[in-house]
Amino acid sequence: MARLYPFRALRYDPARVNMTDVVTQPYDKISPAMQERYYEVSPYNLIRVILGKQKPRDTDKENVYTRAAATLSEWRAEGILKEEAEPALYGYSQTYKVPGTEEVRERRGFIALAQLSDYADQVVYRHEQTFPKHKSDRLALFKATRAYCEQIYMLYSDPTFTAEKAIFESGAAPELEITDEYNVLHRVWKLTDPALIQRVLTAMDDKKLIIADGHHRYETSTGYMHERAAELGVDEKAEPTRTADGLPQPAFPEQAMMMTFVNMDAPGITILPTHRVAFGLIDFHGREFARKAEAYFNVEEIPNTPEGLFPGDAALLKRLNDTPGVAFIAATRDGDFLLTPKPEAIAPLLSNLSPRQQQLDVTQLHKVVLEKLLGLNEETVRAGSNVRYLREASEALAQVGSGNADIAFLIKPVTLEQMKDISLNLEVMPQKSTDFYPKLLSGLAMYTLD
Template identity: 55%
Template sequence: MASIYPFRAWRYNPSAVRLQDVVTQPYDKISPAMQEAYYQRSPYNLVRIILGLPELFDAEHGENVYTRACRDFKAWREQSILVQEKDPSIFAYAQRFRVPGTDEIKERRGFIALGKLHEYADQVVFRHEQTLSKPKSDRLNLLKATHAHFGQIFMLYSDPAGSVEKILYENAGPADAEATDEYDVLHRIWRVSDPAAIRLLTSTMADKKLIIADGHHRYETALNYSKEHAPPALARTEHNANDLPQPAYPEAAVMMSFVNMDSDGLVILPTHRVVHSLPSFEPAVFARAAEQFFAVEKLSEAPAASYIDTLRQQAGTVFVAVTRNGALLLRSKPEAAEAVLASLPENQRRLDLSHLHTIILDKLLGLDAEKVREQTNLRYLRDAVEAVDQAQRGEADITFLTNPVTMEQLREVAFAGSVMPQKSTDFFPKLLSGLTIYALE
C-alpha cells in the first residue's frame, strides 16, 4: 500500500539563521500582511521562494517570482544558508498547541518522509475535497522553476495501536530543531537516520492507506509532474546501497507529513462561508425563502463566539446566518432537504456542508457549482469574528457559520471515493514550510 522513503533533506543552517525567522505557514495560508512580515523578518525567509512578491521592473528584466525563486534557492545552497543532510533520514515532527477558542493544550505527533505518488484510482491515496485549477498552475510553475518541494503534503493514516509513534518517540531525546509560529504553536523535529529504525517504520507503514488532509493541489501538481518525468521502467530502482527504500526516480515521490488519524492530537476547525456581491440580496427575502428547508429562528445580537457556542449545542444540521439585519439560526428540515440532496451519495447527504452548498448557496442564492469553484461571490474564513464583522459592516451580503466536519465523516467520505465541497476541513495547526526541503536534483 503506502510506500515511504527516507531522504537527504536540505535544511536551514542553524549557524547562519534562526529557524523561527525563516519558516512559514503553507503558501495558501499566507495573507498579504503575513507575506510582508515574513519579508521583513529575514532575507532568507522561505516566503521569497514559495510566495514571492512581484517587482516593479520584472517585465523589462525578464524576471518573475518563479525565476527569483530558482535563483534564491540556488544561492542559499551555495552560501550554506541551506545545508544537506549526509544520510537519508526521516524526521519525527511534533506540534504543541492550544485548541482555538479553548484552554485545552494538545500535541499532534507525526513524521516527515517522502511518500510515493499514486493515482487516486490505485486506492492508496484518497482525497476528500475538490480542487481548483489556479492554485495547481501556480504550484506547477514553482516546481518547474526550482525542482524542489518546500512544504509537506499533510497525510492521515490509521493506526489505533499507535505503533508508528512508539517507534519514533519512545526514546526521543531533546529536539533536533524547534520554532514557535505566529499562532504560538511549538514545532519540534527529531532526525531519525538509524537504518534499522527506518526499515521498521517503512514496513509498519506498508499496509496503510492514506487520506490527504491538506495539500490536495500540491499533491495533484506533483503527481502530474511525476508522470511527465517518468523514465523507462528499466531505469527505476527502489533501494540504495544501504538497502533502504528510495523512490524509483526523484519525481516519483513528494515530501509528506504523516499523522495518525486515530490520535487525540487531530483538530479540525470549521471554515465559514461569506457570500458577497450578489446582484440583489434582501435579508428578509432570504429568511422567507429559507423557511421551505429550515426552521428559522431569529437570534439576539451577540458576539461571534456566542453564535459558535449556539451551533455547538445543536443536534442535526444547523447554521447561523448573519446579515446586516441580524442573525438567524437555521435548522434543517430533514424531509424537505432529502428531495434536494437525493442525487448525492448517502455519506455526503449527512454532511452539513452539502446542505449549505446544495440548498442554500445553489438553490436559494443562485451560486451553482461553477460559481463556487471560481469563488466569484464566495470567501472562506476560519475566523468567525471576521466573517461576522464582514456581514455586519455590509462588506458581505450574508455569512454562514458552520460546525466542523468530524474525523469520522472525513474518513467515510474519502474511503468511499467521494469528495466534499472545497474548503470543507481546516486542520489546526498547519504544517510549517521550510523545516525540511526535498530537492529533486
C-alpha cells in the same frame, strides 16, 4: 500499498539563521499582511520561495517563479541551505491549545517521502474538491525551483501505534524547537538509524493514506510525476533503488513527494470549521433571504443583545454548537438567523448524493443554500467568484458588518470519522470543508529534485 522513503533533506543551517525567522505557515494560509511580515523578519525567510511578491513588470522570463528559483539557488550556494549527509526520517510533534479553549493537545507524526500515485490506485485518498488556479500556480513553482519546500499532511490508521513507538519512545531530545505566531510549539527529531527507518517503513507498507491538507500540491505533484516519467522514458511505477544501507529510494526524483504522516488513531488531531461569506450578490436583503430559506429550513431569528447590538461571534457559535444535528448561522446586516433543515423539503435537492454526503452540514450548505437559495452554481463557487472561506467567525462577521460581504455562514466542523468515511468511499466534500489545526510549518525540511 504505501511506499515511503527516507531522504537527504535540504535544510536551513541554524548557525546562519534564526529558525523562527525563516519558517512560515503553508502558502495558502498566508495573508498579504503575513507575507509582508515574513519578508521583513529575515532576508532568508522561505516566503521568497513559496509565495514571492509579484511585480508590475513581470514577464515570461522574469517573474515570481524565476525569482523563487534564483533565490533558492543563491541560498544553497551561500550555505544558508545545506543538504543532509545521509538519508533520514524526521519525527515531528506540535503542541498547541485548541482555539477558543484552554485544552492543550500534542499531535505527533513524521516527515518522509512517499511515492505518488493516482487516486484510482486507491493508495492515496482525497476528501475535498480543489481549485484549478491553485494547481497551475504550484506547478509553475515546482517546475521553476525543482524543489518541494512544503509538506503534504497525510493521515493513516494504525491502532497499534507502531511507527510512533519506534520514533518517539527513545526519549531523545529534539534537535529543533520553534514556537510559531500562533504559539504552537514545533519539535523535530532527525532519525538516521537504518534499522529504525526500516521498521517505520515496514509498518507503513499496508496503510491507506488520506490527504488532510495539501490536495492542490498532491495533485500537482502527481501530474508532474506523469509528465517527467514520459520525458525520461521510465515507468512511473518502477521499483525503488537501494542505498548502501539497503534503504529504498525513488526510482526517479519526481516519483515521490515530501509528506508528514499522522496516525488517525492517536490523540491530538483537531479539525476546525471553515466559515463562508458570500459577496457581490445582486439586490441581496437579509430578511428576504430568511423568508426564502423557510421553504427548506426552520428559520429562527437570533435576538439582539439588550443594548440593541448584534450578538458577537462567541454567542453565535455557542448557539450553533448547542443546536443538535445539521445547523448553520446566517449572519446579515438585517439580522442573524439559525437555520435547521426540513428533511423532506431538502431531500430532492440532495437526491443525487450518497446518504453519507446528504448528512454533512457543509454539503447541505453548498447544495441548498449557496446553489438553490443564492443561485451560485458549483463552478462559480469553486472559482471563488462570490464566496470566501474564513477560519475565524469574527472575521466573517466583520466582513458583513463592513459591507465587504452580503452574508456570512457559520458552520460546525466536519468530524474525523465523517472525513474518513467520505474519503475511503471514494467521495469528496466541497472545497475547504476541513481546517486541520495547527498547520505544518514550511521550511523545516525540503526535498530537492536536483
